[in-house]
Each structure stands twice: as C-alpha cells, then as structure tokens.
Amino acid sequence: MQATYLPDRHMFALWNWSERGAIAAPPADAVEAVALVVPTPGLDGFEVTDVDCALIEPDRLADAPLDAPGRSVAAWRQLLAGGDAPLPIAAHAVPDATGVAVTSAEHAVAVFRHTRAVATELRAALTAALRPYQVRGVSWLRETADAHGGAVLADEMGLGKTLQAIGYLTGRAAEGPQLVVCPTSLVGNWAHEIERFAPALRTTTWRGGPLETVAAGTVVLTGYPTLRLHGPALTEQRWITVVFDEAQVLKNPRTQVSKAARTIATDTRIALTGTPVENHLEELWALLNLVAPHQFGNRTQFRRRFVRPIAEGSVAAAARLRGVIEPVVLARKKAQVAGSLPAKIHADLICDLTEEQQQSYDRVLDQVVDDGFGSGAGRRTKVLAALTALKQVCNHPALLTDGVDGVDGLDGLEGRDELAGRSGKLDLCTDIVANNLETGSPTLIFTQYVRTGELLVRHCAEQFGIEVPFFHGGLRQDQRSDLVRRFQSPDGPQVMVLSLKAGGTGLTLTRAADVIHFDRWWNPAVEAQASDRVHRIGQTRTVTITTLTTGTTVEEHIAAMHARKSTLTGVTGTADTTDMSGVAQLALLDDDRLIEILRRKRDN
Numbered sequence: 001m002q003a004t005y006l007p008d009r010h011m012f013a014l015w016n017w018s019e020r021g022a023i024a025a026p027p028a029d030a031v032e033a034v035a036l037v038v039p040t041p042g043l044d045g046f047e048v049t050d051v052d053c054a055l056i057e058p059d060r061l062a063d064a065p066l067d068a069p070g071r072s073v074a075a076w077r078q079l080l081a082g083g084d085a086p087l088p089i090a091a092h093a094v095p096d097a098t099g100v101a102v103t104s105a106e107h108a109v110a111v112f113r114h115t116r117a118v119a120t121e122l123r124a125a126l127t128a129a130l131r132p133y134q135v136r137g138v139s140w141l142r143e144t145a146d147a148h149g150g151a152v153l154a155d156e157m158g159l160g161k162t163l164q165a166i167g168y169l170t171g172r173a174a175e176g177p178q179l180v181v182c183p184t185s186l187v188g189n190w191a192h193e194i195e196r197f198a199p200a201l202r203t204t205t206w207r208g209g210p211l212e213t214v215a216a217g218t219v220v221l222t223g224y225p226t227l228r229l230h231g232p233a234l235t236e237q238r239w240i241t242v243v244f245d246e247a248q249v250l251k252n253p254r255t256q257v258s259k260a261a262r263t264i265a266t267d268t269r270i271a272l273t274g275t276p277v278e279n280h281l282e283e284l285w286a287l288l289n290l291v292a293p294h295q296f297g298n299r300t301q302f303r304r305r306f307v308r309p310i311a312e313g314s315v316a317a318a319a320r321l322r323g324v325i326e327p328v329v330l331a332r333k334k335a336q337v338a339g340s341l342p343a344k345i346h347a348d349l350i351c352d353l354t355e356e357q358q359q360s361y362d363r364v365l366d367q368v369v370d371d372g373f374g375s376g377a378g379r380r381t382k383v384l385a386a387l388t389a390l391k392q393v394c395n396h397p398a399l400l401t402d403g404v405d406g407v408d409g410l411d412g413l414e415g416r417d418e419l420a421g422r423s424g425k426l427d428l429c430t431d432i433v434a435n436n437l438e439t440g441s442p443t444l445i446f447t448q449y450v451r452t453g454e455l456l457v458r459h460c461a462e463q464f465g466i467e468v469p470f471f472h473g474g475l476r477q478d479q480r481s482d483l484v485r486r487f488q489s490p491d492g493p494q495v496m497v498l499s500l501k502a503g504g505t506g507l508t509l510t511r512a513a514d515v516i517h518f519d520r521w522w523n524p525a526v527e528a529q530a531s532d533r534v535h536r537i538g539q540t541r542t543v544t545i546t547t548l549t550t551g552t553t554v555e556e557h558i559a560a561m562h563a564r565k566s567t568l569t570g571v572t573g574t575a576d577t578t579d580m581s582g583v584a585q586l587a588l589l590d591d592d593r594l595i596e597i598l599r600r601k602r603d604n
Contacts, residue, residue: 001066002090003073004036004053007103007111008330009337010119010136012061012076013053017090037093037102046102048095057132058116079109097322115139118171125170128163128197133337137164140330141270142171145241147327150269150291152247154331157274157435158345158514158544162193165243165272169219170198172268175240177214181261182245184223185428188551189350190245191221211237224249224257231260239266246431247271250290251283261290275438276331281307284325292328334542344535344543348559350551351424353394353600360397361553361600364389368598373591380587383594387554387583390598394550395452395519396423419459425548429456429516430463432546437464437494442487442512445497446504446530448519450474453497456518460495472499487511504530510538517547520558522583552601 004013013034033050040047056064062080066073072091079085092108095101118139122130130138137153141164144151155161169178180190191203204214206222208230214220214237227234242264244250250258250271269291277284282303288296296302306324309317353361368386373379392399398419419426429445436443447453453470460468469483480502486492488511496509500521512534517527527547535543549559586594 001068001073002070002093003061003076004034004090004093005076005108005112006034006055006094007108008133008136008140008332009055010112010115010132010139011055011057013051013055014066015051015053017070035095037089037095046089048099058112079112097326098319100319111136111139111143114143118142121171122167125200126163126167126197127199130163130167131160131337133332134160134164134167137161137330138167138171141165141168144328144330145268145270148292148295149267150271150328152271152273152276152287152291152325152329152331154273154276154329156331156333156439157432158334158347158542159332159337161272161274162190162245163197165245165270166194166198166201168270169194169241169243170201172240173201173217176216177237177239178219178241178243179234179239179264179266180219180221180243180245181224181227182221182243183249183427183431184225184354185351185424185431186245186349187221187223188352188424189428192350192551194219209233213237216240227260228257231257231263234260234264237265239264241268241270242266243270243272244290245272247273247287247290248275248278248283251278251286253286253289258286258290262293274435276329278438281310281321288325288328295328334544344531344545347544347546349428349546349548350556351428351548352551353553354397354422354424356397356422357393357424357550358600360393360400361390364393364400365595365598365600369595373587373594380584383587384583386598387586390554391519392449392452394425394553394555395447395449396426396455398422399449399451399455419455420463425518425550426455426459429518429548430459432514432516433460433495434464436514437466440494441514442492443495443514443516444503444509444512444534445495445516445518446500446527447497448500448521450499452518453499456497466494468495468497469493470497470499471503473502475502484509498530498533500526500530503533507533508536508538509533510536513539513541513543515543515545517545520547520549520555522558522561554598556601557597 002015002017004015006013013036015036017038031052031054034053035048036051037046037048038051039045058080061073062077070090071088075085075087075091087105087108089102092103092105094103096103115136119130119135122135122138137155141151141153153161153164172178182190187205191205194201194203202218204218204220206220206226208226211233244261250261252258271287271291273287276287282299285296285299285302289299306317306321310321371382373382389400396419398417420430421427433443445456447456450472453472457468457470460466469487471480471483475483483496484507487496487509492511504526515531515534517530521527531543531545549555586597589597
C-alpha cells in the first residue's frame with residue numbers, strides 16, 4: 001500500500017500497487033479517482049493515470065491500520081513523527097500543472113511541514129476548525145504572497161475562500177493595517193465573519209471621506225463603488241495586505257474601479273474569485289496583472305502566447321498556461337476536496353441594506369409606531385403585518401410601495417424601474433446565481449413570498465436573459481409535476497424559484513446541488529426540509545446551502561433565534577404552528593421591547 005501526499009489538499013491518497021500497475025483502493029467509505037504518476041505496466045517509464053484512492057487526513061495516517069504498508073507509508077509516518085526520511089516517488093507522485101513532470105520530494109516535504117505549522121497556529125488564532133484543504137489555502141497564500149507579492153485564490157464557491165483569507169489576515173495583523181474591498185452587499189458579511197472567526201482583529205467600515213491613519217491589527221472594509229469614487233483617499237495609507245473579494249469585478253483593467261485598485265499602495269494583493277474567467281482569457285490576465293504585475297505585465301505577449309493559440313484549439317498552449325499560472329493561482333473544485341467535505345455546506349451570508357432600503361425600512365417602522373400595535377387578538381394581526389412589511393423591504397423596496405397598509409396589495413413590479421442596485425440581498429443573490437450559471441451549477445432559490453418570487457423571475461430575465469420557472473401554490477398539480485420533470489432533465493433550466501411552503505416538501509430536485517434561501521423563516525426545520533429537496537437519495541455531490549440575512553434588521557433577530565434555538569421557533573417542528581407561535585411570542589412583548597427588536601440597529 002502506498003501513501004501519496006496531495007499538496008493542494010493537505011491530504012494523503014492511499015492506493016495499492018503491484019508490478020501489474022495500480023489496483024483497487026484499500027477499503028474506505030469514500031474512494032476517489034486521483035491523477036497520479038505511476039510506473040507503466042512494463043516498468044520502463046512513468047505515466048499519469050487516474051488511480052482509485054482512499055483519502056485520509058495527515059494526523060490519521062500515523063496510526064491508521066493499513067495492510068502491507070509500503071515504503072512511502074513508512075517515510076511519511078517518520079516525517080509525521082518529526083523525523084527525516086527520503087521519499088520514494090510513490091510518496092510524492094503528483095503531476096505538475098502541465099502533466100509532464102512530477103512534484104519534487106523537496107516541495108512535498110516543504111509544503112507538508114509548513115502547512116502543519118500553520119495549522120497549529122490557526123487553531124489558536126481562529127474560532128473555526130479549518131478543513132485540511134483550507135489550512136493549505138492559508139499556508140499557500142503565505143508562501144505565494146512572500147514569493148510573488150500576490151495571489152489568486154480561485155476555489156469554487158462554497159469552499160470557504162473568505163475564511164481562508166481571514167486566516168491569512170490574522171497571521172499578518174501585527175505587521176500593519178489591512179484592507180478588504182468587496183461588493184457593497186458583502187461588506188456586512190465580512191464584518192460578521194471576522195468578528196465570528198477572528199475576534200482579535202478589529203474592523204471598521206469605510207464609506208468614503210477622510211481616512212484617518214489606521215493602526216496595525218485593524219481591517220478596513222469597503223465596497224467597490226466606494227473604491228471607484230473615493231479611491232485616492234486609500235492611497236494615503238500604506239497597507240500590509242489588500243484583499244479583493246469577488247475580484248472578477250476587476251476583470252476589465254480599463255475601468256475606473258480597476259485603475260483605482262492598482263493605485264493602492266500595498267505589500268500584498270490577494271484576489272478571491274470563484275470565476276477567474278467569465279467570458280475570455282484576457283479577464284484572467286487582468287487578475288494576474290493585478291496581483292503579480294512584474295510577472296504578468298505584458299498583455300500583448302499574453303495574447304500572443306496563450307489567448308490566440310488556445311482559441312484556435314492548441315492543447316500545448318493550454319498546458320503552458322497552466323504551468324505559468326500555477327505559482328500564483330490556486331483553484332480547487334468541490335469534487336477535488338469531496339473527501340474532506342461534509343454532505344452539506346452551510347453558508348450564512350449577511351447582506352447590507354442600500355440607502356433606499358434604509359429609508360424604506362425606517363419609514364415603514366415609523367408608520368407602524370404611529371399607528372400602534374393595539375391589544376387583544378388584533379395585536380397579533382398588526383405585528384404580523386409589520387413583520388411582513390419589514391421583511392419585504394429587506395428583500396427589495398419595490399415590493400412595498402404603500403407602507404404597511406399595502407401588504408396585501410403589493411405592487412411596484414409592473415413598473416419598469418431598474419431592480420439592480422436597490423437591494424443588497426438581491427445584488428448578492430445575483431452574484432451567486434451568476435457564478436453558478438458560469439460554472440453550470442443548477443440552483444434553487446426559495447422564498448416565502450409570491451411577489452418576491454415574481455421579482456426574482458423578472459430580475460433573472462433582465463439580468464441574464466434566461467427564463468426561470470416559478471414553483472408556487474397557485475399552480476395546478478400537473479403544472480407542478482411538469483416543472484419538476486423539466487428541471488430534472490439534463491437540459492433543464494439552470495435556475496428555479498420555489499415558494500417555501502409549496503416547494504419545501506415532497507419533491508426530488510437532485511439535479512441541483514446549490515440552494516439559496518432568499519428570506520428567513522421562523523423555523524429552521526422548514527428551511528432544512530426545503531434544502532433536502534436536493535440533499536436526498538440520488539444526489540452525488542456536496543450540497544451548498546446559502547441563507548441570506550439582511551444585517552441590522554429584524555432578519556438578524558430571526559437568524560439569532562435559529563442559532564440559539566429560541567422558544568420562538570416552537571417545539572412542534574411544524575411550519576404553520578412555528579410561524580404563528582413566533583409571531584404570537586413577539587405580540588406578547590410590550591411596545592418598547594417589540595420596537596427595539598424591529599428597529600434597524602444602525603451601530604451594528
């Protein structure tokens with residue numbers, strides 16, 4: 001039995017080999033085909049071939065019961081114990097990006113030792129338990145930034161790029177101030193994630209204006225529009241690190257925001273993106289030029305060496321490109337790290353309110369306060385109306401044009417007003433859907449409200465030019481069955497919107513592995529039931545479940561109830577009872593306490 005270290009994942013692949021070649025993997029719950037360099041059957045050379053392997057974390061290799069362990073297992077066990085040992089080729093039999101060379105033993109040992117040291121450090125610095133590939137991501141960022149001055153972390157969405165970047169920021173906190181630039185809709189989420197996983201870091205949000213000297217240990221968070229409009233203020237500060245999240249925003253180097261990004265004085269530039277190439281290879285050059293301009297400064301040469309020959313079908317040029325970018329780009333797919341992933345990945349994202357949403361939210365609440373909540377049975381009705389109105393504003397201000405009195409007759413969708421840019425939640429959802437469309441990942445979007453579903457359908461048509469089906473309670477049974485059949489077909493729609501109640505149970509939609517909960521339900525069990533439309537028998541991929549919560553609003557109160565399993569979620573576990581019990585519990589509060597929960601937390 002052989003043990004090969006996989007540097008990009010910080011895992012070991014266990015496989016069997018005989019003179020006849022690689023044979024079946026050792027018994028394991030999860031067996032994965034891994035491209036390895038193995039001797040040819042005639043033992044007259046080597047070849048790259050897919051080998052069925054069992055994957056194991058480094059700490060488990062030391063005492064794992066293995067039958068007939070080979071020299072590669074013994075060598076790695078000695079290194080695990082802190083000693084030294086020469087590595088046979090089976091111990092580092094990973095092909096390089098071009099597929100014509102093998103990873104060196106020296107490189108494998110160096111990566112292994114550095115990543116183990118980083119893992120020890122992160123256990124003390126972060127409140128999260130990182131998976132092996134995530135620890136490797138942090139150690140890779142350190143190595144690459146030191147060697148090249150920048151890096152592109154291009155892991156597939158759902159693999160935790162934000163957490164890996166936070167791990168990197170934590171390691172450099174004492175050296176000076178650091179900056180994160182991201183879509184405006186994600187600024188609040190970055191603040192939330194840093195507070196959650198790296199409480200020792202201080203964060204401040206910058207929305208323009210004078211920028212005072214920033215102390216070491218502080219991470220400044222700002223959005224791309226602020227960078228575009230107020231970029232010169234950022235050049236007055238020397239930054240230790242600048243992280244560009246959703247860096248595909250900078251894919252056109254001629255835009256004002258891209259030019260502003262390149263003027264920031266920093267030691268290290270890190271680009272995070274799940275889609276380094278959205279339309280053409282020159283977008284990749286823009287990111288490479290951003291993080292490592294000394295290596296990728298000549299756009300004309302990049303076109304001549306890679307863009308044109310690859311467009312003409314040159315396999316050799318594609319291999320050359322992989323070799324050239326390998327030192328500064330790390331891109332891993334869920335399928336590659338499936339052995340270290342749970343069956344479901346939960347991503348809870350905090351969305352910022354736009355200025356229009358802030359004004360709408362405050363205006364609706366002021367009207368609610370002026371009208372009063374009343375008493376008796378009518379009080380619960382008024383509380384429900386207020387909650388519904390505020391949650392609609394969190395979804396999109398176009399959903400509520402007449403205040404609380406218009407809850408039952410919501411309109412604003414018939415007009416041709418632009419939807420984009422008015423809701424932090426819709427903008428963030430758009431980014432996720434755009435990424436999934438680019439990667440060919442079918443997606444389900446759940447919402448409580450029919451009007452929100454209609455808005456999402458309209459927005460996808462306007463933004464992406466696609467027809468999105470909407471599964472809701474107003475459809476006949478034959479219409480519902482037809483939507484499910486169409487979605488499950490190989491050439492079915494890439495996105496489907498579903499009403500949480502109508503689509504939350506009884507369906508099998510395993511063609512999708514990505515679920516977005518656009519708004520929050522009182523009972524987390526109802527959201528879980530909806531997510532299980534894709535996480536059920538027949539699903540062969542890791543499922544990514546993303547919940548969107550609007551920060552500083554009543555939605556944060558709902559999210560907190562989920563986290564602490566408050567009595568507001570009920571004890572029956574059924575959707576209808578839980579929803580009404582949540583509203584009933586709020587209706588029991590006095591006016592001051594109820595308004596405190598509903599009011600926007602401006603200092604959050």
